[in-house]
Amino acid sequence: MILIAIVIGCILGAVIGIYAPMVPYTYSGYLAIAIIAALDSVFGGIAATLNKNFDLKIFVTGFFGNAILSILLTYLGQKLNVDIYLAAIVVFVGRMFNNLAIIRRYYLNKWTPNKKEDNENSAKIQK
Amino acid sequence: MKKEKKNEIIMNVIIGAVCVVLFAVMFMQFKTIEETDITAIENMRETELRTAIAEWKGKYEEAEEQLEENRKSIIEYEQTIEDNGEASELVDKDLKEADMKLGRTDIYGEGIEVTIKNTDDYQVRAIDLIDLVNELRYAGAEAISINDVRIFSTSYIVQPTDGLTLVSDQRITSPFVIKAIGNQTYLSSSLSLKDSGYIDRNKARGMDIDLETKNSIQILKNTSNREVKYMKEGEK
Numbered sequence: 472m473i474l475i476a477i478v479i480g481c482i483l484g485a486v487i488g489i490y491a492p493m494v495p496y497t498y499s500g501y502l503a504i505a506i507i508a509a510l511d512s513v514f515g516g517i518a519a520t521l522n523k524n525f526d527l528k529i530f531v532t533g534f535f536g537n538a539i540l541s542i543l544l545t546y547l548g549q550k551l552n553v554d555i556y557l558a559a560i561v562v563f564v565g566r567m568f569n570n571l572a573i574i575r576r577y578y579l580n581k582w583t584p585n586k587k588e589d590n591e592n593s594a595k596i597q598k
Numbered sequence: 599m600k601k602e603k604k605n606e607i608i609m610n611v612i613i614g615a616v617c618v619v620l621f622a623v624m625f626m627q628f629k630t631i632e633e634t635d636i637t638a639i640e641n642m643r644e645t646e647l648r649t650a651i652a653e654w655k656g657k658y659e660e661a662e663e664q665l666e667e668n669r670k671s672i673i674e675y676e677q678t679i680e681d682n683g684e685a686s687e688l689v690d691k692d693l694k695e696a697d698m699k700l701g702r703t704d705i706y707g708e709g710i711e712v713t714i715k716n717t718d719d720y721q722v723r724a725i726d727l728i729d730l731v732n733e734l735r736y737a738g739a740e741a742i743s744i745n746d747v748r749i750f751s752t753s754y755i756v757q758p759t760d761g762l763t764l765v766s767d768q769r770i771t772s773p774f775v776i777k778a779i780g781n782q783t784y785l786s787s788s789l790s791l792k793d794s795g796y797i798d799r800n801k802a803r804g805m806d807i808d809l810e811t812k813n814s815i816q817i818l819k820n821t822s823n824r825e826v827k828y829m830k831e832g833e834k
Contacts, residue, residue, distance in 0.1 A: 476610035480617025487618065488625025499630045506627055509620045527609050534616055 501542045504556050508537035511563040514570035521577040537563075698741070701748040701820030705741055709779040709815040710786050712807065716772035719804035724757035726800065727765070730776055730789075731755070733796050737788035739778035741817050745770040746777075748820045767822045782811045 494502055512534040519525040541559045548555025697703045712730065714722050731749055734742055742749040747765045749755075755765050763770050778785055786809060789796045797807050 472606065473610055473613060476614040477617050480614035481621050483614075484618040484621025484623075485625050488622040489629065491622060491626050491629075493633060494626055494630045496630065499627060502623060502627045502630070506620070506624050509616075509623070513616070513620065527612060531612060531616065534620075 504541045505538040507563045508541040518570040518573040706816045707779040711810045712776040714774045715806040724755045734778045737785045739780040741779045743817045
């Protein structure tokens with residue numbers, strides 16, 4: 472069910488993105504940082520789901536809040552002539568790797584015991 | 599159970615919406631970057647191009663100023679040409695008038711024609727002609743000729759010997775035809791004054807004199823030409 476929602480959402484988003492008007496080059500930097508923030512939120516959400524402590528409110532507010540905050544910080548950085556977006560990228564990408572590691576470990580853990588369980592099950596059946 | 603399902607649906611919808619937003623923004627960004635990559639070189643040279651634009655703008659403004667100036671001067675020149683045209687017209691008019699006065703051209707106009715003939719009783723003398731010319735001038739004649747010889751301020755009428763009358767180097771004989779262009783009424787009436795007028799006076803002396811007013815009298819241009827030999831321009 473949730474997979475269907477994600478797939479439909481992705482396809483719909485892609486179609487809208489392709490047919491949406493082009494963003495001026497000046498603002499594409501902000502958009503990029505927002506995308507990184509959003510992706511970080513998504514991976515965080517997945518990791519939370521796997522840990523069974525996923526909260527929709529936290530996810531949605533994190534998704535939009537991080538994106539907007541990163542845009543604002545980038546804007547501020549440009550005004551101050553400091554590349555704040557670099558810090559944002561470091562933080563978001565670092566977190567993304569953390570979350571990916573969590574996801575990887577979860578599945579690694581899941582698959583290895585599963586095999587044992589399966590073996591046990593089959594053994595039970597065999598018995 | 600129902601509540602859980604409702605929550606699940608809401609969650610799915612929200613996650614779907616999040617995915618829509620994320621992918622829409624991502625694809626927009628992809629598109630932007632793709633489009634911009636083609637013109638990346640230009641973007642790198644943006645500052646340079648800006649400088650060039652500013653330069654060209656400056657040049658353009660300069661050129662426009664120049665154009666404006668040129669336009670102004672053209673207008674000035676045109677004005678001058680017009681003025682010159684007016685001046686040359688005036689000069690032309692003056693020249694034409696001078697030509698007419700100096701007898702460089704044939705002229706015509708209303709006036710009178712006086713014919714004087716020698717008779718047995720009376721031989722016309724130069725003094726008679728001079729008298730007549732003076733009277734005509736007094737009456738406002740603009741141009742006078744005797745036997746088609748134009749009379750100017752420098753003209754002379756002499757009679758060195760009897761029977762030889764010279765007008766401006768040309769010999770004339772009776773009948774003398776004196777043409778005068780001017781106001782017909784003034785000319786004829788001043789000559790025809792009773793008793794004291796030129797005609798009456800000379801008729802009394804036996805001269806054969808005839809006056810005719812004409813609406814169009816032709817006076818030919820001057821043919822004799824005296825060279826200037828001795829006089830020079832300037833002070834002594």
